[in-house]
Structures are given as structure tokens and as C-alpha cells.
Amino acid sequence: MPIAELAHETDFDGWRKAARAFRLAGAEPAAVRFVVAGSAGETGSLFDSAHPRFRGDERKEKEIQFTVAKAFVDVAQEVILHRSTDRFDLLYRLLWRLRDEPDLMKVVSDRDVADAMERAKNVSRASHKMKAFVRFRAIQDEAGETYVAWFEPAHRVLEKTSGFFVRRFTTMRWSILTPDGSCFWGPASAGTSGGELSFGPPANAADAPQDDEIEEFWKTYYASTFNPARLKVRTMQGEMPKRYWKNLPEASLIAELVAASHARTEVMVASPHTEPNARLAKAIARSVRDGSYEEGFVASDLEALRHGVQACRRCPLYSDATQGVCGEGPKKARLMIVGEQPGDQEDLVGRPFAGPAGEVLDAALEEAGIDRAEVYVTNAVKHFKHEPRGKRRLHRTPATSEVSACRWWLDQERRLVRPKVTLALGGTAALGLLGRPVAVTRERGQRLSLSDGSTAMITVHPAYLLRIPDAEARGRERALFVRDLKAVRDLL
Ligand code: URA
Numbered sequence: 001m002p003i004a005e006l007a008h009e010t011d012f013d014g015w016r017k018a019a020r021a022f023r024l025a026g027a028e029p030a031a032v033r034f035v036v037a038g039s040a041g042e043t044g045s046l047f048d049s050a051h052p053r054f055r056g057d058e059r060k061e062k063e064i065q066f067t068v069a070k071a072f073v074d075v076a077q078e079v080i081l082h083r084s085t086d087r088f089d090l091l092y093r094l095l096w097r098l099r100d101e102p103d104l105m106k107v108v109s110d111r112d113v114a115d116a117m118e119r120a121k122n123v124s125r126a127s128h129k130m131k132a133f134v135r136f137r138a139i140q141d142e143a144g145e146t147y148v149a150w151f152e153p154a155h156r157v158l159e160k161t162s163g164f165f166v167r168r169f170t171t172m173r174w175s176i177l178t179p180d181g182s183c184f185w186g187p188a189s190a191g192t193s194g195g196e197l198s199f200g201p202p203a204n205a206a207d208a209p210q211d212d213e214i215e216e217f218w219k220t221y222y223a224s225t226f227n228p229a230r231l232k233v234r235t236m237q238g239e240m241p242k243r244y245w246k247n248l249p250e251a252s253l254i255a256e257l258v259a260a261s262h263a264r265t266e267v268m269v270a271s272p273h274t275e276p277n278a279r280l281a282k283a284i285a286r287s288v289r290d291g292s293y294e295e296g297f298v299a300s301d302l303e304a305l306r307h308g309v310q311a312c313r314r315c316p317l318y319s320d321a322t323q324g325v326c327g328e329g330p331k332k333a334r335l336m337i338v339g340e341q342p343g344d345q346e347d348l349v350g351r352p353f354a355g356p357a358g359e360v361l362d363a364a365l366e367e368a369g370i371d372r373a374e375v376y377v378t379n380a381v382k383h384f385k386h387e388p389r390g391k392r393r394l395h396r397t398p399a400t401s402e403v404s405a406c407r408w409w410l411d412q413e414r415r416l417v418r419p420k421v422t423l424a425l426g427g428t429a430a431l432g433l434l435g436r437p438v439a440v441t442r443e444r445g446q447r448l449s450l451s452d453g454s455t456a457m458i459t460v461h462p463a464y465l466l467r468i469p470d471a472e473a474r475g476r477e478r479a480l481f482v483r484d485l486k487a488v489r490d491l492l
Contacts, residue, residue, distance in 0.1 A: 003033045006088070009180070010156050011036070012080045019092050020066065029096050034088035068098050071105040078120035081156045090116060126154040127161045134165070136174055137209045147174040150208035156180050159199065166197055167303060177203035281322045299412050302331055308409070309382050315405040317383035317398070322347045327378025327413050334492050335370070336419035337361075338410065339379045340428040340461060344393050347384035352377045360462035361425075364478065368485035376417050380424075380432025381406045403432045420454055421491050423484075426461030445484050447491070455491060459484035 002025075004018030015034060022032050076091050084090075094112050098104050107113055136147035147169070153161075158176065162183045165176065169185070176183045182200040295314075299305035309324035318324065325342035328351055345355030353361050365372050380403055386393040398406075410432050414422065424430040430438035433456055434448070440458055448456040460481060468474040 001031055001033055002027055003035060006034060006036050009036050009039075010081055010159065012077055015080060015088055015091065016076075019095050022092065023095055023099065024066070029089065029093040032092060034092070068095065069102065069105050072098060075105070075116050075120045078123045079116050081123045081126075081160060082119040083155050084119065087119065090119075123155045123157060123160075127157040129154065130157055130161045131164050134176060136169075136172075139209050143173070145173070147172055148208050149174070149176045150203070150205050151176055151178050153178060153180070158183055162197060162199075166195070170195065177208050179203070299416065302326070302413070302416055305409065305412055305416065308412075312382065312409070314408060315402045317381065317385050317402055320386065321383040323350050324382045325350055325352055325379065325384070326382060326409075327352060327376055327417075329372075329376030329378075329417075330374060331376075331417060333374060333376035333417055334420045335374070335488065336376045336378065336414065336417055336422045338422060338424045338429040338433055339377070340426055340463075341379050341381035341398055342384045343395060343463075344384065344386070347386075352379050356466060357461070357463040360465055360478075364462065364482050364485055367482050368489055370485060370489050376413070376419060378410065378413055380410055380429045382409055398428060400431065400437075403428055404435075407432055407435065414450075414452070418452070418454070421488055422450065422454065422456045423488050424456065424458045426464065429461070430458045445487060457484070457488055457491070 002022065004015070004022070006014040006018070018034065072094060076094075079087050079091055090112060094104065094116060097112070101107075104110065105113060108117065130151060130153050134149045134151050136149045138145055138147055140146075158178050158181055162176070162185075165174065165183075166185055171187050172185075173187060174185050179202050182203050184198050184200065185195060187195045297308045299308050306326045309326050312318060312324060321342075325346050327336075329336075339353060339357070342352060343355050343357060346352055346358075352358075362372055365375070381398045384393075385396045385398050385402065387396055388394075422433060424433045424438075427438055427440050430440065430443070433450075438458060440460060443458050445457065445459065448458070450456050460477070462481070465474060465478050465481060468477055
């Protein structure tokens with residue numbers, strides 16, 4: 001039986017060369033084997049003369065040229081990262097069948113195709129979970145501060161996912177240790193560009209530090225973003241599967257928060273938060289320290305813009321807020337919705353429209369047939385302006401100078417996202433969008449042209465609906481709000 005020896009568990013190039021050569025030689029799937037060099041259980045006997053061992057590069061390149069559908073290559077590159085031991089065989093079976101069934105990858109009901117798709121999906125999910133659940137802990141070494149994380153991915157996605165962390169934490173020095181291998185990032189030194197990403201051997205949990213201040217940061221962050229009014233235990237477990245809990249500092253809070261959620265819902269409704277979250281604010285300030293803000297900073301993408309907003313000092317509002325709240329949504333959304341400024345909840349959670357006005361907006365969007373997940377939602381002003389009143393933080397309308405200062409960011413968001421339609425909610429949003437004072441009742445619902453050729457519309461702010469005491473009047477105003485949203489939907 002011909003055996004191909006692959007250099008390591010995710011050796012896609014090795015598998016591809018060997019599989020191509022097998023197929024050209026007419027070797028049926030049942031007649032070939034793929035093994036990983038040095039893997040447990042593979043003894044010398046496997047490679048004795050009765051089993052000629054095949055290495056991918058033994059044949060000349062020119063003899064192994066044929067093309068396969070890109071759809072197969074894309075799936076195969078993911079499937080190879082799956083932990084199942086028979087993945088190489090499954091892929092070879094598909095490659096073999098593609099010879100006579102060139103459109104095989106389109107037959108999603110086929111067992112092999114469905115199996116490969118499912119495994120590719122598992123891998124992609126594991127990568128997604130890694131992005132969400134890697135938790136760095138700060139340590140000092142001879143070169144200064146560095147961040148280390150221990151993570152156990154469900155599949156072998158370290159290399160595939162490392163680019164995400166490089167983009168996200170470009171200016172930090174960090175390592176991610178996993179049982180499959182380790183990954184190290186060293187940022188470029190001051191005044192130079194680039195940085196260096198390298199990979200090393202598998203690690204143990206004990207190689208990573210166990211706790212530090214950042215641990216507290218994650219706990220505080222999670223506790224503040226946990227919304228008991230929206231608690232759905234099964235959804236939460238789906239998003240944060242138990243297998244990841246042991247390495248998540250904040251997981252220790254889950255049982256406690258779930259148990260307390262009923263009481264907290266009542267408390268939350270009755271008493272809004274009273275102060276900025278100082279610990280979170282400090283941790284965020286530290287995380288942006290290296291990317292200190294320069295007047296005139298132009299962001300190349302939304303991630304850079306997020307950093308710019310955190311470091312922004314264009315007006316004094318940053319000083320009393322927990323954090324700057326950037327927009328969120330697809331980077332090429334066709335609709336952008338602009339609110340006024342983050343409120344109390346948004347300031348703590350770091351997401352626009354996450355509190356009561358957000359609930360009104362979400363319900364109205366749904367009724368109008370607009371999926372919020374497809375909308376880029378942001379605010380004219382990125383920091384929460386408020387004043388303390390007893391134990392509460394009371395909303396204050398931003399001044400024209402603050403809205404003007406923050407147009408810098410809104411304009412950049414619009415330049416990067418390039419929405420077809422931008423909807424301003426209320427007067428402050430309209431001022432930020434159009435750069436002139438707007439009488440909402442007069443201009444509401446009209447199609448306005450923006451300088452980039454796209455369309456703007458204005459409607460009321462959802463918080464206005466919340467403030468109408470009379471239920472009937474509120475119902476009428478809400479219906480008009482939904483009507484405006486439907487008009488926006490039609491423009492799209
Ligand atoms: N109100 C706004 O205008 N924006 C938010 O993000 C929340 C409340």
C-alpha cells in the first residue's frame with residue numbers, strides 16, 4: 001500500500017502533492033494511506049519494504065499537474081485543520097471522485113461533500129471561538145511588558161487565526177500558547193514598520209501565567225456587559241461553550257450572574273448605573289497607550305478607527321466616559337444609522353444602542369423588515385456626555401462644538417463603510433451628518449443628497465418615543481417612526 005508521509009498535522013502542501021501523485025498513478029482511495037511524521041502509533045514496520053513510503057516531492061512537478069475546482073481547494077484547506085484522523089482520506093476520496101464528477105462539490109447532498117462541508121464549518125467555528133475567547137495575561141520579561149495567552153482550540157486553527165490577533169494587537173508584544181503549537185508576535189520598533197510573527201512548538205497550560213490585572217479587567221467587562229434582562233442560558237452556552245470556560249477568567253462569574261439575574265433585572269430597570277467603570281476605563285486606556293492619538297489621524301480601516309476613537313482628545317468628553325463607543329456592523333453595510341451619543345449602558349458595554357433606546361430601535365427595525373445585523377449603527381458623538389445627579393448619571397445633550405469635533409470620526413466611518421443610505425435619528429445626529437442645524441419635524445422623511453452622492457434621511461430619535469407619557473400618542477409616533485424606517489428600506 002503506498003503511504004504518504006506528511007510533515008505535520010496541518011501539512012496541506014504535503015497532502016496535496018502526495019494526493020495528486022496518487023491520483024495520477026491511479027491509486028484508489030482504499031489503497032493509499034496518509035500518515036503524519038512521528039505521530040503516535042506509527043512504527044517502523046509501517047515503512048518497511050512491503051509498504052513503499054511515498055513523499056510528495058519524489059515525483060517531478062511537471063508530472064503531477066491537473067486542476068481541481070477551487071471550491072474543493074477552499075474546503076480542503078479548512079478540513080485539513082480538523083482534528084479527525086480520517087480527514088486526509090476523506091479529502092483524497094473527494095479528489096479521486098472529482099476526476100469523473102467535476103461538479104461534485106456542488107452536490108451538497110452527497111455524503112462525502114456534506115461531511116467535508118460540516119468539518120470545514122467546525123473548523124471555521126473553532127477559529128471564530130478562538131478570536132472571542134483568547135485571554136491575554138500581562139507579564140514582565142527582560143524586554144518589558146508582554147502578553148501571554150493559553151488556549152485550547154477545538155481544531156488546529158492557531159496559524160489560520162493568528163492574523164486576526166496581529167491586526168487586533170499590532171502594537172503589543174504577545175504569545176498564544178496551545179497544545180498544537182505556539183505563536184509569537186513582536187511589533188515593529190518605534191519608527192519602523194512591520195513586525196514579526198513566528199511559530200513554535202506545542203505548550204502546556206503551566207507555561208502561561210495564571211492571573212493578573214487583566215483577569216480583573218475581563219471579569220469587570222463581562223459583568224458589565226452581561227444583560228440579565230436578555231439572559232438566555234442556552235444561547236449563552238452556545239456562544240461560550242463549556243469547553244472554553246476553564247481558561248476564561250470571566251467564566252467564574254457565570255453561575256453567580258445567572259443566579260442573580262432575576263434580581264438584577266429589577267434593579268437595572270429601577271436604577272441606572274451611577275458612575276463610569278474606572279477599572280475598565282483604565283484597562284482600555286492602557287490598551288490604546290501605544291497607539292496614542294495624533295491630531296489629524298486618518299484611519300485605514302474600522303479597527304484603526306476604533307483605536308483612534310479610544311485615544312481621541314478632540315473635545316473634553318473623553319475625560320468623564322468609560323470609553324469611546326464606535327459604530328458596529330458590516331464594514332460594507334448599505335445602510336448606516338446614526339444616533340446621538342452613547343447612553344449610560346452603551347458607555348459601559350462599549351456598543352451603540354445596547355440599552356433601552358436600542359430596544360425600541362431593534363423592535364422598530366424588525367417591524368420595518370430591516371435586519372439590524374446588516375446595518376452599521378453608530379453615533380454622532382462617541383463619548384457619553386452626562387452629569388451626576390445623586391446616584392445617577394444623567395444624559396446631557398452634546399454641544400454643537402462637541403458634535404463638530406466628532407464629525408471627524410463620523411465622516412471617516414462613512415468614508416470606510418460607504419453606505420448607500422444614512423439615516424440620522426434626531427437633531428444631534430442630523431447636525432453631525434449634515435454639518436448644519438436641522439429642524440427634524442420639517443425635514444423628516446425627505447430624501448437628502450450627501451456630498452459623496454449617497455442619500456440621507458432624517459427621523460426622530462427612539463428615546464423621544466420613550467419619553468412620550470401618553471400611550472396612545474406614543475403608539476401614533478411609533479407608527480410614524482416605523483413608516484420612516486420602511487421608506488428607508490424601500491430606498492435600499
Ligand atoms: N442613544 C443614542 O443616540 N445612541 C446610543 O447608542 C444609545 C442611545
